[in-house]
Amino acid sequence: IPYNTETVTGFFSDGPVNDIFAFLRLCVYEEDSLSYAQILRSPMVNLSSEETNAIITLSLPPFSDDSAVQSVLEEEAFNRYLRAGIFFNELKSFSRNEPLTKTVTKLWYESGYCYETMWNQTVSMYGKMYDLIFELARQSEEQNMSLASFVDSVRTYQNQAEKLEGMDIPLEQADGVHILSIHKSKGLEYPVVFICATHKGSMRDRNANAVYSSKEYGITVNTPPSAAFPDSKSNYFYQKTADLEKARRYAELRRLVYVALTRAKDQLYITNGKYAYTENAAEKYSPGGNGALESIYNVLEPVINFYLSEEYKGAKPFSVEYIPPMERTFESTAQKRKNSGAEKQKLIAELNANGTYKNAETVEKDDVPRLYLSPSHLYGADDETFIQGRKVTTANTAAALENVPYPEINRIIEESIPAAAKENSGTGDDFISREPRFSPADFGTIAHTYLEAAVKQTEPVLSNTAIAGIADNKKNLKTVLEICTEMAEEFKKSPxxxxxxxxxxxxxxxxxxxxxxxxxxxxxxxxxxxxxxxxxxxxxxxxxxxxxxxxxxxxxxxxxxxxxxxxxxxxxxxxxxxxxxxxxxxxxxxxxxxxxxxxxxxxxxxxx
Missing domain, CATH: 3.90.320.10 (Lambda Exonuclease; Chain A)
Structure with missing residues (x-):
């Protein structure tokens, strides 16, 4: 059944997302053999597990045009490997000077992923993944993240239960069922609404943590279980507020049920997978009752049982239907086009013969101006260069200038540049270091942290990203921190x-x-x-x-x-x-x- 959902969980459980981010990670961290192996196995290269293992075992840089690689691959597989290597080097160079959004867009369209999701109807639902990845890149771009920071920041979503937050973007909705949480349904109306699995309960509050916190009594330590309270850790304040907290939870559950019911315009279906009649449901589950309100059905049960009771003789506002268990069935794929290279080539030949592309009109894309701007990027001089797609004045670079205070900073920045990069400098060869380097921007971040701490009279909390390039060199790290400390002290002493x-x-x-x-x-x-x-x-x-x-x-x-x-x-x-x-x-x-x-x-x- 085709469906749309705006609640994105298990982001990294989808193959395309893993493949795209593996490619981006490899552009930054070439020593990441796991990402390299994933790309080789992905549709972008499509090597077998045996072929991938053989290449990884060689311990060569990614996509090396080496005779050893050719010896472990068949001719067709080696040609795919070479084509992927050309694209990898192109994207690696592209990502150094272009914004994150353009890098993601180039990877999605030019790697073939976009067209595969359009062609292969069994994976067409993955097409919307690009919109989510693009939005993540856009948000990171607004925070001036580098590609390395971007791929590091999304690792939190590798937890399959983690939800993507702040992703309220207008996804293209296809015909089908809209799946959404009750919270997400606020303000929406549909002709037909299904509230499913209403028998499932929520997590009970068992006060299992080492401490208990309440607005009224603050933080208190939980003691071991006692005879009086065997089901939970004994805490006087927890027990004192338990009834109030329970009443709040029940009120919130009733509110959510109301929200769910009122989304339906014409028809409302409520399913209960474990229906059983409850005696005295009204006394137990009505407001003020003594029953534990643990599910949506508990909230609805008093009114449902009232209309189903033998004593009630009037018209019922609903009907009850028993749905017998059914085996899962799968739609036949006989009518779907075959996902093969021959079929794709056949379509391309037909399109070329019909002149479809030749006679097509060019669609002009609207140039939507940026709404948000950062004042730190508004420079009033012509003396500027581009770093990560952003305008940065040459005054902010680490050029060797005479009589510049704190020359140690320039030395440390210079030392953090890998030797291979220095050898390629000026040759036109592209180079991306496997090791993090310490940049002028990193020094600025640390210095700002020390100045902020000096004003707030707190201890500076350093970003791991800012010190990554010198974290292994204790001497250089100590020098940088001593200089920033001195700068902060000098500012405090200034007028x-x-x-x-x-x-x-x-x-x-x-x-x-x-x-x-x-x-x-x-x-x-x-x-x-x-x-x-x-x-x-x-x-x-x-x-x-x-x-x-x-x-x-x-x-x-x-x-x-x-x-x-x-x-x-x-x-x-x-x-x-x-x-x-x-x-x-x-x-x-x-x-x-x-x-x-x-x-x-x-x-x-x-x-x-």
């Missing part, structure tokens, strides 16, 4: 830092969204504080090797507008905009320039 510490109100890493024209600008302000005179100061930390404040007029102007709107700051109250260069322990006030900046015009020129 700006002292003013922030003595401020009546301050926020570090302050997120915001602000509407500017037709765009929504969203970002995070490093520091904003309110002085005793009522004025506000916005501080943006920079780890650049050179000081080019003109690059950040638009960015800080966006911050300024956001602060004014969020905090309802009157026009006559001053809002300062300050860049603080951590390497130089120097602040530069760009308030006047930010006030003169036409943000909407700047955004428009940036996009054009």
């Amino acid at each position: 700006l830092g002292k003013e922030a510490s003595s401020s009546t109100w301050h926020k570090a890493e302050y997120p915001f969204k602000s509407r500017i024209g037709e765009k929504i600008v969203r970002g995070t302000i490093d520091l904003v504080f309110k002085s005793a005179d009522g004025s506000y100061t916005i501080v943006d930390y920079k780890t650049n090797q050179t000081m080019n404040p003109e690059l950040y007029y638009v960015q800080l102007a966006c911050y300024r507008q956001a602060v004014q709107e969020m905090l309802a700051v009157p026009d006559d109250v001053k809002i300062r905009c300050v860049l603080y260069y951590l390497r130089y322990h120097k602040e530069i006030d760009i308030t006047e320039e930010c006030c003169r900046t036409d943000i909407e015009k700047s955004i428009s020129s940036f996009e054009n």
Whole structure:
């Protein structure tokens, strides 16, 4: 039976999802032999288990054009292997400079997965997987994730019970049954609704944890079972609130049943796989009754039994039907087209003979402008390069400049670049390291973490991703952390830092969204504080090797507008905009320039 569902669980239990992410992982982590083996066995290469094992045993880099590989493969299999290798190297190079969404799109369409799901009717339901993968990539892209961070972040969904959150995207719905949870059905109406398996119960509250927490009594430790309470860990406060918690759960279950029933416009079917008549159901399951309300059917049983009782002689608002068990049957595939290369080639030949593609009209895709923008990507200068598809000024790169403070940082960044990458530098050869490297962006992340902790007067909590490139080099890691500690201390001793510490109100890493024209600008302000005179100061930390404040007029102007709107700051109250260069322990006030900046015009020129 064709179906659609918006509740996505077991994301990685589907083969296409595993294959797509295995390919993406291999583009970043070439030593990942499990991903490599999965790609070789996937439809993208379609090798047998024996052939895959033979290649993995050779311990060669992925898709090596080596005579040893050719010796373990038949000619046809070797040709598929070579074609997959060409595409792998192409995608690996493509992913270095293009956004995640474009990388995912290229992989889905050009690997053949898209057309296989269109052709092979037995796997057509996998076609919507691309929409989900694309949405995950889009969300990660908005968080400025690299490809490595993206593939690492989705590992949490490898737990088959894990649900994809925040995936309310408009999937193309085919004809069929819509499967959705009662929670998801709010506000929806269908002509026919089935509420299935209403006999199944929910998990009981047995207070099995080592501690018990309640809003009224806080956290208390559970003691071993006692004679008075043999079914649960004894806890006075748990027992005291048990009846109240039970009443809340029952009320919530009744609310959910109401939501489920009222989704049906014309017909409503309720199924119960273990029906048995319950004596005194009204006394047990009506509000205030003494029965344990454990299922949807328990909620409905009093009214159902009332109408089914012999005492009731009126018209029933429903009918009851016994459905006998049936063996599972499968639709015959005789009418479906064969999933073979010969059949596909036959179709292509017919399309070419009919001139289908030659005479087809080009469909112009609407160019939908981006709704969200990040102020940190709005640069006002022409001196820029592209990293991971994002505009980054050369001032943020690790170029060897003279008289730059903290040269140890540049040395550590340089040392983290693998030797093979240095050998290929400037040759035009593509190279992706098997080992994580320490980038200028990683250093900036760590420095920002230390500055945030200094303002909040807490201990810095480092991101594993930021230190991955130097985690194995204890000496370099210690040097980086000592430098960041020194930068934080110097900021605290500076006039700006002292003013922030003595401020009546301050926020570090302050997120915001602000509407500017037709765009929504969203970002995070490093520091904003309110002085005793009522004025506000916005501080943006920079780890650049050179000081080019003109690059950040638009960015800080966006911050300024956001602060004014969020905090309802009157026009006559001053809002300062300050860049603080951590390497130089120097602040530069760009308030006047930010006030003169036409943000909407700047955004428009940036996009054009």
